[in-house]
Amino acid sequence: MKKTIVLINCPDKKGIIATVTNFILAKKGNTTYVEQHVDHELKGFFMRLECEFDQDEKKLALFKKSFTTNVAKNHHMHWEMYNAEKTPKMALFVSKYDHCLYDILGRYASGELNVKIPVIISNHKDLKPIADAFNVPFAYIPVTKATKEKAESQQLELLKEHKIDFIVLARYMQILSANFVTQYPHKIINIHHSFLPAFPGAKPYHSAYERGVKIIGATSHYVTSDLDEGPIIEQEVVRVSHIHNVQDFILKGRDLEKIVLSRAIKHHIERKVLVYNNKTVIFS
Amino acid sequence: MKKTIVLINCPDKKGIIATVTNFILAKKGNTTYVEQHVDHELKGFFMRLECEFDQDEKKLALFKKSFTTNVAKNHHMHWEMYNAEKTPKMALFVSKYDHCLYDILGRYASGELNVKIPVIISNHKDLKPIADAFNVPFAYIPVTKATKEKAESQQLELLKEHKIDFIVLARYMQILSANFVTQYPHKIINIHHSFLPAFPGAKPYHSAYERGVKIIGATSHYVTSDLDEGPIIEQEVVRVSHIHNVQDFILKGRDLEKIVLSRAIKHHIERKVLVYNNKTVIFS
Amino acid sequence: MKKTIVLINCPDKKGIIATVTNFILAKKGNTTYVEQHVDHELKGFFMRLECEFDQDEKKLALFKKSFTTNVAKNHHMHWEMYNAEKTPKMALFVSKYDHCLYDILGRYASGELNVKIPVIISNHKDLKPIADAFNVPFAYIPVTKATKEKAESQQLELLKEHKIDFIVLARYMQILSANFVTQYPHKIINIHHSFLPAFPGAKPYHSAYERGVKIIGATSHYVTSDLDEGPIIEQEVVRVSHIHNVQDFILKGRDLEKIVLSRAIKHHIERKVLVYNNKTVIFS
Amino acid sequence: MKKTIVLINCPDKKGIIATVTNFILAKKGNTTYVEQHVDHELKGFFMRLECEFDQDEKKLALFKKSFTTNVAKNHHMHWEMYNAEKTPKMALFVSKYDHCLYDILGRYASGELNVKIPVIISNHKDLKPIADAFNVPFAYIPVTKATKEKAESQQLELLKEHKIDFIVLARYMQILSANFVTQYPHKIINIHHSFLPAFPGAKPYHSAYERGVKIIGATSHYVTSDLDEGPIIEQEVVRVSHIHNVQDFILKGRDLEKIVLSRAIKHHIERKVLVYNNKTVIFS
Known part of the structure; x- marks a missing residue:
């Protein structure tokens, strides 16, 4: 059957x-x-x-x-x-932050994620040892303003070569071009380290600290050409107080990012997400 | 239609x-x-x-x-x-605690609950002024060990007279007899002030304090003949810490009780609850 | 002692x-x-x-x-x-929404709030019956663009007359003038029905629905002359999903507003809040 | 200084x-x-x-x-x-479950935990490759009913040799003897996969499923000679519903276990825990 x-x-x-x-x-x-x-x-x-x-x-x-x-x-x-019996292929994009990578690869190794990871792509070499420890191929493709277009071509080629079904930006610190995004519509999952739409853009934990919020969050969404404005897949929050400084926000936020991103990945793998009107229907 | x-x-x-x-x-x-x-x-x-x-x-x-x-x-x-167009009739049973009564009647008056409340039944007179303020009939039926059977007969008569569809025990401090319960199978909703199955029975906040838990809860369930063991409809929790004493637990718990009970009532009113095997399916 | x-x-x-x-x-x-x-x-x-x-x-x-x-x-x-033995005096400002008023008066009547409420001030007559039911004086002071200045004078007079220590805007749908706010620095508590700084201003639930967030919130803060930008005292959130429409957001939000506002009031009454740099230190 | x-x-x-x-x-x-x-x-x-x-x-x-x-x-x-400038030494005890081990070692490698891990001790060889990947020494000490006493001697020797300050049972599936426990009073941290005191002992997720709870939890506590009854350090919960089967409970519970255990470890490392009367004071 x-x-x-x-x-x-x-x-x-x-x-x-x-x-x-x-x-x-x-x-x-x-x-x-x-x-x-x-x-x-x-x-x-x-x-x-x-x-x-x-x-x-x-x-x-x-x-x-x-x-x-x-x-x-x-x-x-x-x-x-x-x-439903075909395991989808997922590519991971990372830069220097390792917590989401550790988390995803840990779940992958445990068999918790019904997915194949043929390649990890990064613009820095820092996380290669982690990829090695988990026996996942690691492709180092540096990105500068000048080389961005060429780098994206290389990335796209690699994705095609590995027949990648969807992409996860596990704290990848580069903005993908509209051209890139268009080729994977609602197939690129990002984790943003704030409770969107509060604090979009860079340094959200710093902004949250500045504002004096009592709760911080993380948001996983599909990438569209509008930065941090794509359809939200999952969000989670945690309490903070005056005793926590920016560094504490960052540490607490890490756990949120890991959990929110892994939940979004699971929803996507199980084909439970339907996008419309820049929103998501998440079936149970 | x-x-x-x-x-x-x-x-x-x-x-x-x-x-x-x-x-x-x-x-x-x-x-x-x-x-x-x-x-x-x-x-x-x-x-x-x-x-x-x-x-x-x-x-x-x-x-x-x-x-x-x-x-x-x-x-x-x-x-x-x-x-779905017929408004169900709900009876409230209370004793002396007023927070759940205030909460339900506030929601009722606001039109938040699609229900009629033909009668509030109590074994004490204390809460009559609240019923009066909200213009809901209040029936005082005292209960002692000796009069319990007779009191339940009076209650049942009143319920029949008002064509009550379901009963909410809003911190009613009496245990209903098996005979009573059998007449309203899965139609009596209770709020228990602990995260069941932890701390069943009397004084759960005291027991939770004694044990040093870091989270307390409240549980709404259908009443069966086994005390605090009926099918769970809804639960919610809140953090506590060493700075909170039993009195703080009780105060924090009140907010839980109100929210959990009102959610359970709404699920029931909207016919979203299916009971089987002493568990509930809560449709969305 | x-x-x-x-x-x-x-x-x-x-x-x-x-x-x-x-x-x-x-x-x-x-x-x-x-x-x-x-x-x-x-x-x-x-x-x-x-x-x-x-x-x-x-x-x-x-x-x-x-x-x-x-x-x-x-x-x-x-x-x-x-x-610490002197009970502070609190004035409530309301308009037409009744849920926060019911909640605060319910807690007040239960003895949960160590406070006196000498007066409820409103720009509409709608909620007078609730004030009456709880035996709290109700002052109806209508506000229009033309009469705003005069109305605020009346309000301030009333506050002085009753020796009010702090003010709670329990969904009061008017913006207080800078002149008014300056007279009660960090002594006016507002409840905003969003997870600030997301969705400031009017109709936050509509905006949250539009954006497709998975969690909604409420924020209690001290009023300053910058709308919705005062020091945050307390926030709370609740999950929503695609099955909830704007009306559901509003209903779920009500419970948040009640809880967040009552927590903020308690912190203030117990002198646990210290404001600096547009942020709050909330002592435990 | x-x-x-x-x-x-x-x-x-x-x-x-x-x-x-x-x-x-x-x-x-x-x-x-x-x-x-x-x-x-x-x-x-x-x-x-x-x-x-x-x-x-x-x-x-x-x-x-x-x-x-x-x-x-x-x-x-x-x-x-x-x-406060001396880094404490922590030993990890594991059996076959890898999620807590991955999580702790990921945090350790990221520098999130201010601790040294001189040794991982296990009664099974299964997780050795993970220890190897993170370059942490792994001691395989099998335990059977017959060899338990001898095995514990070996473990204690190893702990002394490495000058271990405290022990973390990261889903170690053996019960430590009273003799062992007494040598590390309030220095052995366990993670139990339920919201204690609900569902102590074996197979708590199965029991939670059986009971039809709407929220599951995890509890970190100091080990005492009374199984699952030691002072609670931290607890966390997550919602479940009728759509989740036991396997889903286990998967959701994993994330709780990781977070709760890592929080407890941090509290302990920072000397924020004071035990009395079988309860904990957790300073902020």
Whole structure:
């Protein structure tokens, strides 16, 4: 039995649930799980189905074609279909901060993340020993203002070569160009070290300290061409007080960054995220 | 259009989702929202549907009958159907603590709770002025060991008279008899002032203080004949430290109790709770 | 024994703790509790002492004078001294939202807040019945652009008449003039319905929904002449998801607002807040 | 300037703060930070001081002697004095679970923990590659019922040899004998994977799942001869729901365990923990 995940996004309309589950049934699939969301303001309908097919790849291709013609078109659907048994390939981008890298590789080694990591890409050599310790290939591609375009070409080539499905910026301290971002739409996950939209940009912990907030946060979001303004996937917070200085904020924030980023990665891997209107639907 | 909520609980089996949504469609209903849960260990299937019917009460009764015969039987379903437009009737039981009463009545007066409160029942007169201030009838029924049975009879009579759908024990300091509880199965909501199963029984804040915990909690659950062991609906916690004494625990706990109890009441009102195996499925 | 609270703020320097506790001992006081905070960046020293004196008001006045001359001057201290046994007087400002008012009056009636409330001031009549139910005087002072100055004069007169120590804006929907604010420096507590500095100004829940955040918050702060930029006293947050619309944000936010505002009020009443550099030190 | 930390525990009495800070001043020390706690119920007084001495080790030894004679005796103090500049030595005990080990070693390598780790001790060989990757010596000491006593002897020898100050059980799946525990009183930190006192003993996530709780937790505590009943240092919780099975609880719990254990380790390293009456005072 092949487990398949279907994500659907279309205008809200009467009878969609029955239409889709019926179509799957007619094609000898079994819908094992349905979740949907209705945005009443925008009249948008969102659905995630898990279903099982007793079929080979070829027949699934036929299903896809038939679904497009007979269901998706009529309902003006954007839709995606994933083989749930295929492990996605993730590339890690890092610079010098090691805590997120340690955390992700620790989870990876423990088998907690259902993912393959064919390559870690960095603009600094500092974290290579960590990649080595976990036996993950490490590609050092330095980036300067002058070489940025060339560097991004190298990065993109590497990503293609390894058939990377999505990218995680694990405290990568470079801004990706619009050209780069466009090639991986909603497939680049960033961790920003503040509770967005508070404190976007550089040095958010310093700004939070300056403002005297009582809670700090971290935010994981998809990268878009607008810096720190992409769709938010996950956020988490922790209490601080006057006794904590900027350094304490940074230390406490590290734990947030690790947790928030790993949760966002898991949501993405499990195909639980649907993006619309610069927001995310996160199915459970 | 009549909005209707259907709650289903049955053994897991292929095709249930399509079967049910098809049946509703065939009866000219529109399924607007489906949520389900599968307990893979117990092979249990749980579903909550919201659907709309363009029908009067009479036809809905026919639907009910037909669904029972044609769907529910075959799948060995326990199922319930609610008219979402009918406001449920809630009775409040209180003793001397006023914080939960103030909180619930404040929400009630603000229109936050979609419920009617025909009566507040208490074994003490202390809180009558609060009931008066909010214009809710207050029934004083004293309870002693000797009079407990009679008192419960009076309470039950009052509940029947007011056609009460469910009961909220807002820090009611009496234990209800098994006989009483049986008449409102999964329809009596209690708030216990600890993070159950830690510190059941009397004086949980004292026990928590004694043990030196760093977090205290409150738990809302359905009352069963086993004290503090009914299905948990909602829990919440708050940090404490060595600087807090028992009195501080009690004060901090009050805010928890208010929030946890009001959340549980809302889940219940919106028919989002399904009980099985002494646990709850809380649909979103 | 008169319990007294001393709050001190001065440049950091060797020996301050011993100097102060010694001085109190020499004046036959007993220091029962000391907390301090050192801001190493700004070289600032902050201290809160609880001490007991076996003296009448007159002698305490002498102590004050002597402390000023012999200790405070040398260390360039800003300092305050409070009789911990004197209940402070709080005025409530409200408009039409009732949830914070219900919450504060409920706590007040329960004896949870060690405070007197001589008057509730409002620019609308809507909440008068609540004030009546709790037997608190209600002053209706309408405010329009044209009458604002006059209205504030009336308000200030009322505050003086009732010897108000501090003001709580419990969702008061008017902006106080700089003139008003200056007369109660760090004595006006506001509740803002967002996690500041995110979403300042009007309709923060709408903005949070628009942005697609996964957590919303509330912030209590002292009012300064810069809107929503005063020193933060307390913040709290709660999770939201795509299933929640603006109305849900507002409902969830209410519980935050109530809790955050009541915590801030308690900190203020217990003289645990020291303001400096537009930030707060909140002693435990 | 030598930074020194003093922890004091004695019966509550008038004038202790002034007495101690004066004594330090007289010995040419500067008290830079004082925190205290008074347990009014037990009449206990607890204090943590940070002070700076312009002195060598020898003179500090004299200070110690003088303090004992002139201050500690009179006030029946239990007291400890630590050189804050001396890095403590920590031994890690592990079995087969790797997440806490990865987390601690990641923090260690990042310089986040001000500690030395001379040795990791394990009853299984499984985690040796991780120790190797981080260049920390790994001692494999198998434990069976029959060899337990001998194994503990070997462990104790190793601890003495490395001059270990405290031990962290990072999911070590063996129960230490009372004899072992007694040799490191309040110096063995354990992580238990439940919100104690709920679900002590084996398989707490299974029990939590069984009970249907809505929040799970983790608890770090000092090991005493009563299993899972030692003084609690830190706890943290995370929400769960009906959609999570035992495996999900375990995965979510891992993040709690890592965070709770690392916080407890930091508190211990910074000498912020004072144990009394089977509870902890955690200074800020």
